[in-house]
Amino acid sequence: MTLTLPQRNHTKITESIPEAARKLLREGFFAYLGTSEPGCEPHVTAMFYIWDEHENFLYLVTSKESKKVSNIRRNRNVSVTIDVRDSSSPARNSGVMIRGVAFLVEMEVAYEYLMLEYMEKYMDFLGTGYPLGSRIAIRVTPRSISYWKGTEFYRWKKPRKKL
Amino acid sequence: MNGRSPVQDKLQRKWIYEEIVDYIPPFRWLPPVFDVIAQLLLVETVGVLAFIYFQMPVEAAVYGSLAILYTVVWSAGCLYVIPWLRRLRDPTNKLERKVLQDYKSRLLLDRKFELIGGVLCLGAVIIYLLYDSEYLQFFLGAGFGNPLLAILILVLAWDISYRMGLSMVTALFTAWRSISLSSAARKRLGLAYTAYSEVRTLKYLDMINIFWGLSALLLLPLAMGSYFLLLGLAAFLVGTLGLSTLSLMAMETVPWFPPDVESILNYERFAYVTVCSKDQPLVTPVIFVYDGKYLYFATSVASAKYRIIKKNNKVAVLVDMRDRENRMKNRAVLLRGKGMILGEISLKGIFKLFLYGLWLLRVRMLFGRKYPQYMKYYEEKAQELPPAWQNKPFLSRLIVRVEPEKITYWREARPTTLRA
Numbered sequence: 001m002t003l004t005l006p007q008r009n010h011t012k013i014t015e016s017i018p019e020a021a022r023k024l025l026r027e028g029f030f031a032y033l034g035t036s037e038p039g040c041e042p043h044v045t046a047m048f049y050i051w052d053e054h055e056n057f058l059y060l061v062t063s064k065e066s067k068k069v070s071n072i073r074r075n076r077n078v079s080v081t082i083d084v085r086d087s088s089s090p091a092r093n094s095g096v097m098i099r100g101v102a103f104l105v106e107m108e109v110a111y112e113y114l115m116l117e118y119m120e121k122y123m124d125f126l127g128t129g130y131p132l133g134s135r136i137a138i139r140v141t142p143r144s145i146s147y148w149k150g151t152e153f154y155r156w157k158k159p160r161k162k163l
Numbered sequence: 164m165n166g167r168s169p170v171q172d173k174l175q176r177k178w179i180y181e182e183i184v185d186y187i188p189p190f191r192w193l194p195p196v197f198d199v200i201a202q203l204l205l206v207e208t209v210g211v212l213a214f215i216y217f218q219m220p221v222e223a224a225v226y227g228s229l230a231i232l233y234t235v236v237w238s239a240g241c242l243y244v245i246p247w248l249r250r251l252r253d254p255t256n257k258l259e260r261k262v263l264q265d266y267k268s269r270l271l272l273d274r275k276f277e278l279i280g281g282v283l284c285l286g287a288v289i290i291y292l293l294y295d296s297e298y299l300q301f302f303l304g305a306g307f308g309n310p311l312l313a314i315l316i317l318v319l320a321w322d323i324s325y326r327m328g329l330s331m332v333t334a335l336f337t338a339w340r341s342i343s344l345s346s347a348a349r350k351r352l353g354l355a356y357t358a359y360s361e362v363r364t365l366k367y368l369d370m371i372n373i374f375w376g377l378s379a380l381l382l383l384p385l386a387m388g389s390y391f392l393l394l395g396l397a398a399f400l401v402g403t404l405g406l407s408t409l410s411l412m413a414m415e416t417v418p419w420f421p422p423d424v425e426s427i428l429n430y431e432r433f434a435y436v437t438v439c440s441k442d443q444p445l446v447t448p449v450i451f452v453y454d455g456k457y458l459y460f461a462t463s464v465a466s467a468k469y470r471i472i473k474k475n476n477k478v479a480v481l482v483d484m485r486d487r488e489n490r491m492k493n494r495a496v497l498l499r500g501k502g503m504i505l506g507e508i509s510l511k512g513i514f515k516l517f518l519y520g521l522w523l524l525r526v527r528m529l530f531g532r533k534y535p536q537y538m539k540y541y542e543e544k545a546q547e548l549p550p551a552w553q554n555k556p557f558l559s560r561l562i563v564r565v566e567p568e569k570i571t572y573w574r575e576a577r578p579t580t581l582r583a
Contacts, residue, residue: 085448
């Protein structure tokens with residue numbers, strides 16, 4: 001055993017969002033949204049989400065008074081993780097972590113078809129009487145997406161806009 | 164939820180000593196710190212005057228001063244500890260609340276219990292002094308038999324007896340409280356519990372109790388002269404120290420969180436750790452163990468978590484129970500607090516290993532028990548894994564210990580904030 005530190009970068013940089021990551025985003029059920037309070041104090045909650053395949057946006061739905069919304073009003077940088085967990089072997093764990101910027105979107109303004117999709121995805125789970133009125137949508141624009149499956153790591157970064 | 168307790172609502176009753184400090188002139192004008200100093204100066208002046216006037220032996224002056232010092236140290240402790248006890252907030256668990264309220268009312272509202280120890284102690288000392296007057300004669304010298312001096316001695320004897328008796332009674336009640344609190348805590352249901360900050364306060368007070376008891380060692384020279392007094396002092400020391408230690412050990416068994424939270428922390432297998440650097444949060448899933456107090460997760464030296472926690476140790480950990488079918492089965496606990504990295508190879512890291520090394524072995528064992536397949540996988544595939552994943556303690560894997568400060572518990576998306 002030698003005292004060498006492991007290499008830091010064995011992450012593969014990809015040109016586009018990996019297809020496996022897209023699949024995971026489509027099929028996942030819970031998203032974990034990390035926000036930060038003033039003073040860089042982290043906060044994390046489990047949420048429902050919709051992945052917008054065409055625009056590469058992630059929509060999360062929450063109540064207007066929740067802590068994460070007040071955090072996002074102050075600091076728009078967020079991180080979202082969606083993963084498949086397997087307690088029998090670490091090699092079968094895979095997940096997507098998105099780092100990006102959040103925008104708050106009123107439900108009335110949010111695209112109708114997305115909301116339909118949202119209701120369809122979570123209808124069985126939420127049951128009737130879901131208070132849509134007090135909800136607000138959070139749109140996350142990814143700045144970078146990390147994807148891992150077992151020991152392999154991939155990372156996609158949003159290309160900078162050319163001026 | 165944490166309303167004012169009946170103890171506070173009733174007319175506040177204080178210990179005799181505290182009332183003296185509150186109402187008798189030289190003390191009532193002074194803040195608590197000066198009260199104690201004023202008491203020391205006042206009693207010591209009287210003592211020194213008596214020493215000069217009655218030409219007592221030097222031992223009498225020295226030992227007498229030590230006895231006065233004991234009363235003063237005790238008083239300082241009393242003025243410090245009792246307000247803490249009064250400020251204690253109520254647990255949300257009914258049984259525990261009852262235990263604490265009984266304890267407070269016995270100790271703070273019942274003058275009978277306050278005085279019984281002192282009276283017994285004083286009685287024993289007076290009977291002994293009447294029986295064995297040579298002991299007193301040696302100390303008092305020429306002044307033996309003077310009524311004024313007798314009163315002075317009596318006052319000092321009462322001062323000491325009152326304090327020793329009260330210490331003994333307090334230690335007894337404290338031990339009783341801790342044991343019943345610990346058994347009440349095991350009968351918790353749902354979200355009922357005693358906030359850990361309160362348990363910590365009680366533990367801290369028990370620790371002070373030990374030092375309080377130890378301060379009676381100042382009386383040792385005075386007691387050396389007689390077999391009976393020495394025996395009494397030894398019994399007192401063994402009694403208070405034993406009971407305080409017992410109480411401290413019983414408090415150690417009180418769980419930190421309500422059972423709903425504990426069950427999630429014990430049985431769920433994944434946690435989501437969030438760290439934050441430069442206002443950019445980062446969420447990653449980890450495997451973790453919970454040892455009843457802290458939450459531990461492993462990370463690697465190559466990971467971003469490690470880099471960030473080194474700079475900003477604020478961590479939020481979400482542990483959740485998730486079920487797509489049944490909404491009622493979705494629960495989550497969010498622990499927020501400070502993370503401490505253990506197992507680093509650095510000067511500070513090695514010092515921490517020295518402090519927590521044995522506990523880390525236990526944590527490793529807990530990991531092995533909770534994730535047998537994971538540990539097996541790490542062992543078997545050691546060669547194929549990227550270096551950062553290899554489970555070499557200290558070289559590539561580190562343990563992060565999270566000390567919870569704020570707890571939020573969700574049940575069907577309804578948050579409840581609990582105090583840590």
